[in-house]
Amino acid sequence: MPSNKAELVARIAAARPGDTVRGLFFKTVFDLVEQNAGPPALQAVREGVLAASYWELRSYPVQDFLTLLYRAADVLEGPLGPENAVYHACGETGVTRYSTGPGMLIFGIISRGDPQKLFAGAQMGYSAAVSYGSREYLTTGPRSGTLRVRRDMLPPAYHEGILTGALKVLGLKGSARATAHGIDRVDYDIQWE
Known part of the structure; x- marks a missing residue:
């Protein structure tokens, strides 16, 4: 289709x-x-x-x-x-x-393998990749958090791929689930093992 x-x-x-x-x-x-x-x-x-x-x-x-x-x-x-x-x-x-190019700073130096630090730095990471939008990370547990994304018009499934892919880069298994609040306003609940 x-x-x-x-x-x-x-x-x-x-x-x-x-x-x-x-x-x-x-x-x-x-x-x-x-x-x-x-x-x-x-x-x-x-x-x-x-x-x-x-x-x-x-x-x-x-x-x-x-x-x-x-x-x-x-x-x-x-x-x-x-x-x-x-x-x-x-x-x-x-x-x-x-993660092996422009994002090396975020993945290697800032996060040091810690997903909480990686996602807390999401605004910096995204700002090196795109010129628009805002991202705010809220820790919801020891192995979970919510990334609030505003004024980003890419499909939510694309960002779910980014977030689960970021966990894989860190050697972790996890998921990201989108809750859309509009065409360019989405919250992503992230969990990992």
């Missing part, structure tokens, strides 16, 4: 001029598409509005990234599952790549 284009339109409308995402995340989605659906699918995903090439540390419009995610969901449904599974995979793959 094709991705929800009405939702894509609403998410793009929630973005403001100047809202950007690092090229690293575009490249991660392109790699995921090529690995799981092949070069023709990659060409179809890139066709039209997306730039010919991306630099990992350069920033690009979030509207283009949203378009890319929804196109990726269309071509990856067969190998990865329904659109939320695709968004989750894109987020998880993206944070894994980010």
Whole structure:
């Protein structure tokens, strides 16, 4: 089933001029598409509005990234599952790549392997990756917390992938569950073992 284009339109409308995402995340989605659906699918995903090439540390419009995610969901449904599974995979793959590049400071030095410290630094980590939104972390227990995300128009399943992927980077198993309060206002309950 094709991705929800009405939702894509609403998410793009929630973005403001100047809202950007690092090229690293575009490249991660392109790699995921090529690995799981092949070069023709990659060409179809890139066709039209997306730039010919991306630099990992350069920033690009979030509207283009949203378009890319929804196109990726269309071509990856067969190998990865329904659109939320695709968004989750894109987020998880993206944070894994980010943790070995621009996010090394947050993952290696600031968090020191402690999820509470990692998620408490979420605003700093996200600010190195995107130019918009706010994130506030609240500890809810020794192995749990809630990340309040505001003015972020990416699909909640994408962030669930980021958060569970971050736990995997730390060598932990866990989950993140979204509670949406609007198209760009979501709370994520995070737990780990």
